[in-house]
Structure formats: structure tokens, C-alpha cells
Amino acid sequence: MNALGALAAFAAASSLFCGATAARHSYAEGDKVKLWANVVGPFSNPSVTYQYYERLPFCQPLDGLVHKPATLGELVDGNRLVLTPYDIAFQQNRERVTLCSKALTRREVQQFQAAIRDDFYFQMVLDDSLPMWGFVGKLEKVAPATPAEKETHRISLFTHMHFDIAYNLDRVIEVNVSTDSSRTVDISEDVTPNTEDGTIRAEFTYSVVWSPTDIPYAQRMEKYRRVQFLPQHLEIHWFSIINSCVTVLLLTGFLATILLRVLRNDFLRFSRDEDAMEDAEESGWKYCHGDVFRFPPNHNLFCALIGTGTQLFFLGIFIFLLSCVGAFAPYSRGSMYTALIVLYALTAGIAGYTAGSYYRQMGGTAWVRNTLLTCVVFCGPFFIAFCINNTIAIAYGSTAAFPFGTICIIAVIWALVTLPLTILGCIIGKNTRTDFKAPCRTTKYPREVPDLPWYRSALPQMLGAGFLPFSAIYIELYYIFASVWGHKIYTIYPILFIVFIILLIVTAFICVAMTYFQLAAEDHRWWWRSFFCGGSTGLFVYAYSIYFYFQRSDMSGLMQSCFFFGYVACVCLGFFIMLGTVGWRASLLFVRHIYKAIKCE
Template structure:
């Protein structure tokens, strides 16, 4: 990563942080109101509670809709997040109390009754935003009391919502919605039903300052029992990592010390003494790997994803991704990825030229498609599924055009500029030993020294350090739990990097000691193997820890998690290779090679 030190993209990314801090504000207004002022209330989406990706527009259900539905103008991140805000039929003017106000009277047809009953059976919930504060509620309930046969269940639709609003002077601080359990519409039978939808509003003063109105959502993930689990996870990871890595480090350092002493004695002894171990292959260890263009492209993409992750953590730690800041994370991901594409181009092309590659243009194209290609194909399939389901996860045509323009006008030019800068850097590969003309034959090795068993060993230790925290991440991304303890997550990420680097270095040494000089790809695969373990955890989480179901939710979960785990594979593979390269250069620089 030394070669990136002077690359100007870091300046661009630095400017990005400033832009993100101002861009992700939820609203441009000052959220101040006078008595009787209209406070914006938007209905967002509805969907099965256990299927977070399967959400629909609020008025896709036959609720009372106003004559003119006003859609809120949304940012890119909000659209990517599946938010589709429209004006709600309820009027909650500032400090105006209402008691059982009628929204509308409606006769539900048999089809509408069946539609609502199916939604109630799937635990449909709704989400709204009042002055940018989230509101949730279930649309109905199923009465199963004393009944074992599902055909005997009774289905009811809530028709009265009680809004409780807290205010401090001229600002809204908190809002809650309660469904009246006694105001119900019976949906059990397929027949026309008369429904009168109503709502009430109660206002109460509070001394909570406006700046802390989001604290209750942040505190939900930092309750004492949750923090105990998180810190137990950290302590458990640290103890495990220190014990295991300390054990391996002791062995490795002792063996290396003995190797240096032995090789020093060998040089002073007779020249005809046969060499064994890793020094024996000093003429092959820096032989360039096969598929050098693919290898350099993987390093470039992994370096970009590593940089992206670091900047996302920086934004998280300064408080940009506070709860329900709609679309902030997706906006940051798209913008930072676009602006860091130059890093991928520079790293890949520079390393490719160091490996004496000739077709740097093809290498640049491969770099640009290595991660984005699978992501694009996955998106096309899942977006088609969302269109078939008429879900809000389906991106509008205009949003797709915006993403294509970002790729065309920002990502691709920066990738090319980075590639040109990498080609012109004229850096040479620093190898302390000369490479012989013909490669040595690798001796036969036992099965457990092959690539797959080595990857299994390399991926297990880093995964064991993060698997407890993974549950909370999954419950936040694929559920309704709020995650805000980014400092703990950052510590876990640092532990992950350290363990990945160390275990890869250890396995690289044992591979070289067995006189296997093809360590380049092996170190990358071993470093990235944690991504395979994370995807295996996806299977466990889906079938054992979640209630997700249905083709759309299943395809979204496994499709996008495959892309995320692939990104982890590239990023951690890069970390593993870089650590191994530093180690190999160090040990061969420490001995005298002829």
C-alpha cells in the first residue's frame, strides 16, 4: 500500500467526508413550528414484519387515500433503501389535540377483505415519519386464543390510531402510535364490511432538548445487558486471539530464529552441504504468480473496498449514521465507492506493471468489473424479482439512470486516471533474491497442506473472533434491531484485520518451509477465506435465527449477502497477501542468497 501514499484521490475522499456530513441531514428545515402549523407526516411503506426486504407502498393496501397523493422528493440513498414517502391521510397540526377524528368511511369489498386478511396473517406493519421521527404499528391482529386449528383463527383490522406526541416549546421531540384494541374490523369471512377509519392526537410537554430526541433509538442498542454481551464478545475475541496468536508467534519466532542460526552456520560451513526448508527455494519464492492480471485486479479491488470500509467507519464514528437518518449509509457507500475507484485503478495497474505485465488496459477493465460485474448481475436479477412483486425495493428508472451516470462520469474516469498514474509510476518489484530461470519442482505434500484445508484453517480463527458481533449486524441489516455501537464494531474490525494478517503469515511460512513456493495466490485465498465462513453463517442465521420466508426475501438475503461476502473475500485477501509479502521479503532479506 506504499504506492498509494501520494495519490490525490485521498484529497477527493477527504472532501467527501465534509460533503457527507452536510448531505445526510434528514431535513433542511429547522423543525420549528407555531401553534396550529401543519407538521409533515409521511406514510412510508408496509410489509411483512419478518421480511424486511419485502416492503410495499403504503397505499398498495386499500387504506383511505387522499384525493391527491403527494410524493416526497427523495435522495438517492432513500430510494436505494426502499423508502417511498407519500403524504399521509392524518392531520397532526402542532399542539392541536383531536379525539376520534374520522379519516374516512369505506366499504371494503370481498377482495379487499381477503387482501387485508392475508396481510394481517403475515404480520404486516406500517412505517410513517412525523417531522422525520419514525412511527410504526401493526395493521391488525390474529386471535388464536384457545384455538389450535388455523381455520378457526379470527382476523381483525385496526381502524383507530392514537398518536401521542411530546413537544418542547416549538419543536416535536417524540411521537408514538398506539392501535386501539377495541376498535376493530372483523376480516374473518369473505364478505363486504363497512369500516370507519379514525385517529386521535394527544400532546404533552417534555423537557427533553431537541438535540437529544434521537437518543432513545441509539440507547436501545446500548442497554446494559446488550453492552455486556458486546463487551463479552470483545473480551472473548481478544483473549482467544492473544492466546492463539501468541502461541503461533512464539513457535514461529523460535523456528525462524533457529532457521537463521542454521543458515548462518551453513554459509560458514562446507558449500556442498544440501540446503533444506524455505531457503532452498529462494530462487523461486519471488517468481510471479499465474494469472497476474487477475491477481493485480483482485488486489486493486480489495484495496478499494478496504479504503471504502475505513471511510465508512470514520463517518460512523463521527455520528453521521444516526438512527433513521434515511439513506445516509447507502448514499455514502455509492459516493465513496465512486470516488475511491482511482485507488483500485492505481493499485492494480501499478502492481501489474511491477509483475512485468504488458496489457495494462485489459487489466484496468478487469479491475473495474471484478467486483461491480457480479454486483451488477445480482442487482439485475433481484431488481427484476422486486418488479414482479411490485415491491419498493425495485428501483425506479430515473434512479438507475443516476447510478449509470455516476458510473460513467465519476467511477470510470477516476479508474482510468488511477490506472494511468499507476502505469507511469514506474515502480519496480522489490525482491531481495534473484529468481532462477526454471522453477523447482514442488515436492509431494500431504492433503492437509493443499489449498482448501489451508483456507479452512485460515478462515476459522478470524471468523471465531467476530461471529458474536455478526448476529447483531445481521439483526440490524436484516431485521428491525438498531445498531449504533460503532466503536465496538471498529474494535472488532481491527481484531479481524490483525488475526487475518497473522494467520496468513503463519500459513505462508509453513508452506515455504515445505518447499512450496507458490504462495502468492494461496496467501490471498487464505486471507479471504473468512468471507466463505461469513456466507456459511448466513445459512445458519436464515434457517435458525430468523423467521424470513418467501422467494423474494430469500433471494434478496442470499443474493446481496453473496456480494457482501465476496467483497470481504477481496478485502481480507488483500490484507493477507500484503502481510505475507512483507513477511517473505523480511525473512529473505535477512539471509544471504546467492
């Protein structure tokens, strides 16, 4: 109950801190409703975003720029809200109000031209939490007048925005923005300036229409969930779950009818009269009992990986629970990033305790090295990728670059929370865990492993073990990638949680099967092998990300490529460590069970 209460408390705190439940603003007629501009950027490269007024010469407020204070998650997510000069009064319609009239210089025209060629979009936020999107302009092909002429393009800059706002009593419920294609300014390369000083005059205008609605305030974010609940989308999601369930049933059926039958025959053969067995040639998994519980090489690194994998497992479970209880509202601007940072820091003690306890059971003595490995085995590669990507983002001038203050906050969290909890967990695990109790006595010298065919080596087994779990989740992967690396929103977290549970079950079962086949061939080196077989699904996910980047998306450019492949590699590394831990733990339970069931001398 205490754990559930703490989780509920964190869900509430996360929602309040991250803006998942925005302040319930109420207005009287005529009150000003603030409209914030967030970012602009190329539509095909969602990671390449820029501050609204720094990248393009839009109409700025006369009193200077006013930035909205951002939470940790908003800064990590690249949000930079700044107040716009649009005068939007509650329940008051406006017809074509002039925002400003600008004489666009040649440089400003070139900025807009480049943005429109790259299909730039903008994002705005009304009433602190209602997002809307629109495009800066449009690019049209102009057919040549004669066959000898080349095809040209007409570049049009949108100069009018229309806001449709719905309200219920004294609260804003819904907002949509649209651009008028008939109110544009031609800024093509060959256009003639319309002023004497060689500039292009552009008048930026807007209009506002208010309309009442019956939608309650508590459901105003449901609009952003609807697209994911269309019948065709739900059919695909349910097909994914059915596909995964069939995979699980086939796998469990295989284990029940084949593996258990083989084990039963093994038990009968091993339980024969010892006199009858004297002349029989020793073969099978029983006869490597003196080595099967021999601790693996590099057990310091092994224990650090198991500890980190256990931490990532609980981190994933906590994130899914928060998602299912509604802690992450659609477009909550970084609430999940905040939860990930905070929960990763708070679960560091799990990694330390698990790594320290297993390291003690394996007779380890280099405790400082074990603790440091546990701290950096996942954070180290992630930090390297972050440094590279953040440097590139700074060079691009993108909002994806972390401010120096944000980096300091994260560093302080790691130094004052993650590191101490890892050390504390390691100390507790070292002092409280009992010795490793193996069902069989380990011999002094290891048994020689017989020569095995190539398909029983590590790499083929990893490929075979990773393909089946990947086949259970690959349909859902497209929606995840399209949400994280696109402009779609993923809201069906319960379905994703079911797929995650199926992934864990399939991974555990396939690792058990692979471990049995390895031991049946008298290869007792199953510790690392089971970890690699379980984690190999992460390699398939990364291979799918390469396919997604080149075949299912329009992403391009140095910054977008580095962000995509760098951070996806970090996520796949986390999956590798977590699923490897699941596979090893399932194999350990299986090995303990079968060797307890026979009499080993």
C-alpha cells in the same frame, strides 16, 4: 490535514444531502405537522416492502397523493414517502377524529386478510425524520366449540390509531403510535357483511395527545439508540471485544514463541560455515529463494483483485470514520447507501493505481484488460445479482425495486466517475511505480514442489486460516445481520470499528503463519495461497448467513431469499477480496523480511 478536511467536508455534505440532520422545523401553535406514510410489508421479510397506498386500501387524501422528493439513498433503501390525510396540529389534542368511513368490498377485505395473515406492519414518519411503526391488524386463534370442529382464526383490522407526541418549545421531539385492540373490525372468512350491498363498513379514526418534554431538539434521535445501550447488550458487545482480543493475544503469542523461535533456529542453521553445509541436505524455506519471488500465474487477474481489495479496504475505513463522527443518524433513510455509492466511485482511483502499479512490476502488457478487470471484478458479480433481484422486486411490485431514474443515476456515476478514475489511476500507477525489487534473484526455471500431505493443500489451509478470524467476529455478526436484515438498529459503530481492526490483525497474522509453513515445506506458490487464506473468512461469513437465515430468522419466500443470499454473497465476495489483499500484503512483508535477513546465492 487535507485528507482529514476532505473527509470532514464529505461527512457534513452527506449528512445534509441524506437527511441525517433533518431540517430543524419550528411550529407555532395550530400549525399543521405533516405525517408521511412510508411502506407496508410482512414483518418477517424486511426486504419485501410495498407502497403504503398501492398495497392496501387505506384512507387516501381527497386531493390526491403527494409524494415527498427522495434522495438517492432513500430510493436505494426502498423508502417512498407519501402525505397522509391525518390532520395533526401542533400542540392541539384531538379525541377520536374520523379519518374516513369506508365500505370495504370483498376484494379489499381479502387484501387486508392476506396482509394480516402475513403479519404486515406499516411505517410512518412525522416531521420528516421521526419514524414510527404499527401493525395492520391481528390474527387470533379461536378454539373449537366441539372436538369435531376445526380450529379457526379471527382476523381483526385495526381501525384506530393514537399518536403520542412530545414537544420542546416550538419543535417536535418524539412520537409514538399505538393501535387500539378494542376498536377493530372483524374481517374473518366467515364474517357476515354489515351492509345491504354485501360490503363491510369500517370507520377509521385517530386521536392525538401532545405533551411537553425537556429533551433538547439535538437529542431527539437518541431514543432510537437506547435499545442498543441496555446493560445486557453492552455486556455482549464487550464480551465480543474481549473474545476477539484474547484471540489476538493467543495468536501473537503463538507467533512470538513458536514462529520466531523457529525462524531464529533457521537463521542460525543457514548462517553456518558454507563448508559445513555442503554435505547437508538442502531443505527448508531458504532453498526455494530462487522461486519465492516468481510472479504468480494469471497475474492480470491477481493485480485486479489486489487493486479492488485495496479500494474496498479504504472504503471500509472511510465508512467507519464517518460512522464514528456521527454522519449516519439512526433511521436517516439511506444516508449510508449514499455514502457507499459516492465513496466507492471516488476511491476507484485507488483500485486503478494499485492494480496498474503491480501489473507494471510484473511485466504486464495487456493494460486495457487489466483496467477492465479492475473495474468489473467486484462490480460485475454485484451487477448480475442486482439485475436478478431487481427483476424479482419489479414482479412483486415492491419498493425494493430501483426506479429507472435511480438506475440511470448510478450508471452515470459509474461511467463518469468510477471508470475514468480507475483508468486515470491505472495510468498513474503504470508510469510512476518502480520495478519490483526482490531480495533474491529469481531463477530461470521453477524448482519442483515436493509431494505434500493433504492437509498442506489449498483448501485445508483456507479453512484453517479463515476459522480463527471468523471466531473473532462471529458474536458481532448476529447484531449486524439482525440490523441489516431485520428491524433492529445498529448504532455502536466504535465497537464495530474495534472488531474490524482486530479482524484485520488476526487475518494478517494467520496468513503470515500459513505462508511460513508453506515455504518451510518448500512450496514457493504462496502468492495466490496467501490471498485465498486471507479471504477465506468471507466463506465462513456466508456459511453463517445460511445458518442465520434458517435458524435465527423467520424470513421466507422467493424475493426475500433471493435478496438475502444474493446481496450477502456480494458482501462476502467484497470481504473475500479485501481480506485476501490484507493477507497477501502481510505475507509479502514477511517474505521480504526473512529473505533479506539471510544470504542467498
